[in-house]
Amino acid sequence: MTSQTPVRHIVSLSGGKDSTALAIYLRGRIPDLEYVFCDTGEELPETYEYLAKLEVFLGKEIKKLKARQSFEDMLKARGGFLPSGQVRWCTEYLKIKPFEEYIGDSSCHNYIGIRADELHRKGYISTKPNIIAHYPFIEDDIKKEDVVRILDESGLGLPAYYEWRSRSGCYFCFFQQKNEWLGLLKNHSELYEKAEGYEKENPETGERYTWSQKESLKEMRSPERQKAILEEYEHRRARQQQPKSNLTLVTLFNAEEANEESCLICHL
Numbered sequence: 001m002t003s004q005t006p007v008r009h010i011v012s013l014s015g016g017k018d019s020t021a022l023a024i025y026l027r028g029r030i031p032d033l034e035y036v037f038c039d040t041g042e043e044l045p046e047t048y049e050y051l052a053k054l055e056v057f058l059g060k061e062i063k064k065l066k067a068r069q070s071f072e073d074m075l076k077a078r079g080g081f082l083p084s085g086q087v088r089w090c091t092e093y094l095k096i097k098p099f100e101e102y103i104g105d106s107s108c109h110n111y112i113g114i115r116a117d118e119l120h121r122k123g124y125i126s127t128k129p130n131i132i133a134h135y136p137f138i139e140d141d142i143k144k145e146d147v148v149r150i151l152d153e154s155g156l157g158l159p160a161y162y163e164w165r166s167r168s169g170c171y172f173c174f175f176q177q178k179n180e181w182l183g184l185l186k187n188h189s190e191l192y193e194k195a196e197g198y199e200k201e202n203p204e205t206g207e208r209y210t211w212s213q214k215e216s217l218k219e220m221r222s223p224e225r226q227k228a229i230l231e232e233y234e235h236r237r238a239r240q241q242q243p244k245s246n247l248t249l250v251t252l253f254n255a256e257e258a259n260e261e262s263c264l265i266c267h268l
């Protein structure tokens with residue numbers, strides 16, 4: 001007689017607002033719900049703080065999964081070749097593989113926090129046949145304002161990094177806008193420096209590995225570039241802005257979210 005492995009139900013958390021709201025939304029609706037966060041080891045301190053608060057709210061452990069190798073070791077093994085929007089080895093090795101290894105061959109229902117107002121959104125998730133993806137916010141027509149309400153009502157609110165950054169994920173994430181890099185410089189200069197240290201230039205060939213296209217973090221931190229980046233950001237924001245009375249922190253980030261092709265497992 002073979003014993004059957006129970007079917008698992010897992011919410012994938014990124015440390016962002018949507019997956020956090022989903023964890024809260026599903027609490028009590030699905031028995032034995034598990035909460036999982038794939039920790040790259042390169043997350044923002046605010047992410048860990050937010051997850052710790054969520055853990056208290058849920059009254060249940062959030063399982064932190066780590067890859068077998070650190071980011072630095074992986075980077076060394078790739079000759080310093082930084083991940084990018086085109087070659088996202090970080091997502092595969094730091095986020096998806098640890099999750100798939102954790103699930104193994106067991107049947108798993110995986111709940112993902114894409115909202116009903118972002119059906120256009122796509123990105124990397126596991127494609128293993130035993131991992132079945134569910135989108136409860138789409139099924140239940142939960143939109144951004146509902147997510148904000150769920151977070152407000154729980155007392156958690158938005159993650160603190162939303163004051164200067166529009167999405168969760170590693171502090172060096174290459175999906176960051178330039179103004180967000182400056183937000184990192186202002187709020188976590190030591191992490192900016194660390195990210196800067198990963199950039200490389202071959203003086204002989206001129207070949208460069210930089211996080212942001214066409215510009216290194218060293219170049220970006222010059223006072224002239226900072227001024228220009230912030231001015232450009234303000235212009236962009238002014239173009240996107242609705243009447244001031246309707247503005248909230250969340251609406252400010254709408255346009256940036258709409259442009260992204262980032263990874264669902266990192267940025268929900």
Ligand code: SF4
Pocket residue numbers: 040083088090091094095168169170172173174175263266
């Ligand atoms: S948050 Fe960005 S840098 Fe980190 S694993 Fe995801 S895509 Fe890569």
